[in-house]
Amino acid sequence: MPRPLPHRLVAEYLGSLLLAALVIGSGIAAQRLSPGDVGLQLLENAAATAVGLFALILIFGPVSGGHFNPAVSLVDAIFRGLAWRDVPAYALVQVLGCVTGAVLANTMFEAAPISISTTERATAAHGLSEVVATVGLLLVIFSLVRSGRAALAPAAVGAYIGAAYFFTSSTSFANPAITVGRAFSDTFAGIAPSSVPAYVLAQLVGVAVAVPLLRLLYPTQTTPAPTAPVPSTTDSTAPVTEGQVR
Template identity: 80%
Template sequence: MTRRLAAEFLGSMLLAALVIGSGIAAQRLSPGDVGVQLLENAAATAVGLYAIILIFGPISGAHFNPVVSLADAAFGELTWREAAGYVPAQVIGCVSGAVLANVMFEAPAVSISTTERATVAHGVSEVVATAGLLLVIFSLVRSGRGERAPAAVGAYIGAAYFFTSSTSFANPAITIGRMFSDTFAGIAPSSAPAFIAAQLVGGVLAIAVLRALYPNPGTNAEDVVLPQLKEQS
């Protein structure tokens, strides 16, 4: 368990440093062009997240996200006690990653964000972004295709930067971490509760959909359809 918590802390720290650091770099490299800044931020996050999951996945499952851990507990793959340990490791890791990103770019180690993001559109976007993320992860895991998750998660998050108005935080821990950097990727503390609430709603919706679509873990369409076709032939 100590190794797993360490993996969740380190992975969450690198995730926050990746998201915030690439946002700072994008803001400095492409001043005045928000579209290019977002593209740079999204691309770095997508490929970096893929690599981070590969590093820590064999140890802790590479959750880096309280909603993912809670969903895993709801499906019985993680105990609630283990999930209770994962969540603070993820939050502390993301806050540490924000500080690390600030320091790497010679910004104040801690600067509270002033970027207000709490709108209805952003809330709906976070519900969709979080639900989609869980559908990607657990549809693969519950159908025996878990090895494809690192690439799929990176691809989904990269795309969700653009198809959601919130730029897809989809993670309460990273939402808290991003409060500590008044930069391109930051979020004002006053906006964070609405984002976290929307993410939790998205998580609950995803769990319900997954239970309906994938009621039997490890069973995919080929496992059911192919034997039936063979019997009929």
């Protein structure tokens, strides 16, 4: 049975807050630790985001699914995982969480709590990159979920996002909530508010592309096979089985 909606919303809010603090805070730290070397700054930002996202999904995934991303929540509802009536609430707390996380990151590094970014990112190449990044992220998540391998998702998502920082010119936002949140920090990871609509539109196009691909590649949901009983080392009559991962 799913957890009560208030519990899930708290998990999505906290996960989104920490995700934004992670992305923005590691960007600020990278900029200060490696001044003048943008490549190294990006590597540090990407590495921190990849491993941190892995941990956040492990923490909050069993409660809410660990979406932290309205695009993920939308596709989950399309495939009848998340109830449609819960999607607006999920999206709202994800955006609020990311904005709060931006304020937290700014404050932790003794910057103004709110500083509107001036980094313009809305180019055709960046838009295409966001489509590609979002499609890839959704394929990673829902190919695993629909093939009964959901337990691999935290590591796979972290690995994909870490790689996508480098193979996309946009550095792979792939998330409308984090896109909005990053507008509130005029730092290495920021995005100007004027660029936000183009990014969000590209991410929604990514959703529209990913859903038919997933239906083609994974037309049915696969249930994980039960783990075979393993004899206990302390009591040969008592089988020990692994717990199912939600």
